[in-house]
Amino acid sequence: MNDLPPKILVVDDEPIARTNLAHVFSRRGARVTVASGGREAVAELEKDEFDLVITDLIMEGVDGLAVLERAKTLWPDTEVVVVTGYPTVETAVTAMRRGAYDYLAKPYGIEEARLLAQKALEKRRLRQEVKLLRERLRDKPDPLTIIGHCPAIERLKRTVAQVAPTDSTVLLLGETGTGKELVARTLHLLSARRDERFLAVNCGAFNEELLENELFGHEPGAFTGAVRLKKGLFESAPGGTLFLDELGETSPAMQVKLLRALQERVIRRVGGAKDIPVDVRIVAATNKDLRREVEAGHFRQDLYYRLNVIVLTLPPLSEREGDVALLSRFFLAKMAKKLGRDSLTMSPEVMDILAAYPFPGNVRELENIIERAAVMAEGEGIDVRHLPPDLRGEPVRVARPCANEPVTLEENERRHVAWVLGHCGGSRTKTATVLGIDRASLWRKMKKFGLE
Known part of the structure; x- marks a missing residue:
């Protein structure tokens, strides 16, 4: 898990109480922000996320319950402890119903406040661990699912195992559908960062402004509609791995920002004025020849050399002799489980057709063909009639309107x-x-x- 010291927001309109609490938590290594009232606290919450908020209940203007509600609206995982000089059952129940972890009754001892904060922070830490484990159980592939026994894939698997434990930037090259994201995930799972998050983004799916916001986040008020702080992907995977797919599609301006993030290990949010340090391993991928892109002036030479630390090339499926049958069996087993069938098999004629097909869409196309055939087959056997028409050698029929009936x-x-x-x-x-x-x-x- 992330070992950064906790961020605590202390809210109290009494200067002495506010200063004492801030001093106690700062001495124990916490990053403490103080607010002299509810309005100031809400402003801080709209700028950043905190692990714990300790707020006085009775304050002029915006009271502690309003701070609690705003904290839970903006940051549902933030724990809140309400401090009150009027400890009644009704007060406690109201605060707890609105999401407070607990309440602290005045006058309180410093050790009492410290222990309560420690318990609240531990609850948040455990909740984050559970969320992370659920993400990994849902998304994590088995490293052994780099399926294949052809020489090129065997070399790839050996190289992946060798470079994964390092923190070096890795550049994956290969045609669309060859399995670049699977290799990136495997690099993450075999690294010391395996217990942290793996995040992936397709750089070609966003325009420059949206991609900048996705990667680096934004400050409140950075643009119309930016009412709250948003952390980008670089910040959202501390200690983890960020996979930048289709990096060759990025604009020159975005390439400058990425170069700085890779070189300096800092980013700046959209609308922000300060540099934010980040700790994330970068795995990038592209289906373009970046050297030619550099020569053509479409890709920055300095970014290319920064990425060109460890380069892994994924072969197209058409060059992986013998792997089509192996991958087909894997996808059949996967689809049988998905469709709730005991098993799925393919006729020898289907295997012959697949073995002779060039697969311009590579492994992804093979998986799609197997999925379609499995869905179309009513039983457990897949034969030629369940394949797409073009694989059966039939012309693809396109629905057309009658000549005497023009339609839109x-x-x-x-x-x-x-x-x-x-x-x-x-x-x-x-x-x-x-x-x-x-x-x-x-x-x-x-x-x-x-x-x-």
């Missing part, structure tokens, strides 16, 4: 969706698979076209 593109799409839905017997899962979209996209189209 939208109407043509509605007819095609309706036809596939009918062809699949009304099964939305099969229809989405055939159309190459997810169920949520299919649902939106059906609702749009009145096909529900």
Whole structure:
């Protein structure tokens, strides 16, 4: 877990009480911020997240319960202890119902306050650990799922095992669909950072402004609608790994910001004026030839050399002799589990077709083909008729309107969706698979076209 000292916000309109508490926690290594009232406390909460807030209950203007509510709205995992000179059951129950960890009755001893804060911080730490474990259980792949026995993959696995324990930046090169994110996750799982977060972002999916906000976060008021502080991905994975996919798609201006983050290990939020240190390992990936991009002036040479520490090249599936059968069996077992079937098998004819296919979409395309065939097959056996038409050697039929009945593109799409839905017997899962979209996209189209 992250070993940074806890951040505590102390809120009290009595200077002596405020100073004493701040002194106690600062001496024990905490990063303490003080606020002389509720309004100032809310302003601090809107700027940053705290592990613990200790707030007086009775204050002029914005009282302690308002501070509690604002803290829980902005930062649900922040623990809050309410201090009151009027300890009644009603006061305690009200505070606890609104999310307070506990309350502290005046006059209190310094040791009593310290122990209560320690318990509150321990509760937050345990909650964060549980959340992190759930994320890892949900997202973590088995490192052994780098499937393949061809020489290129065997060399890749050996190199991954060798470089993973280091903190060196890694650049993954390979065509789309070759498994670059899987390799990045495996590098993380085999490293000393395995207990911290792995975060991934597709740099090609955002324009420059959105990508900057996603990576570096923003300060309150940085732009219209930025009402609260947002931490970017660089800050959100302390001690972990950040995977920057499709890095070759970034703009020159973004490349400058990334270079600074890699060189100086600091970032600056959008609208911010101070540098924030970050501790995150960078694994980057691209399907472009970055050396040629540098020569063409599309990619910064200094960033290229900063990334070009350890380079791993993932081979296309068409060059991985014997791995199609191995991967097919893996995806069959995965789909059988997903569909609740005892097993799934493929006929020899299907295996022959797959072995001869060039797979321009690489491993991702193979997985999609297996998923489609598994969904289309009613039993446990997959044969040639369950493959896409182009793999069966049949021409792909495209729905077209009759020549004497011109229709809009939208109407043509509605007819095609309706036809596939009918062809699949009304099964939305099969229809989405055939159309190459997810169920949520299919649902939106059906609702749009009145096909529900």
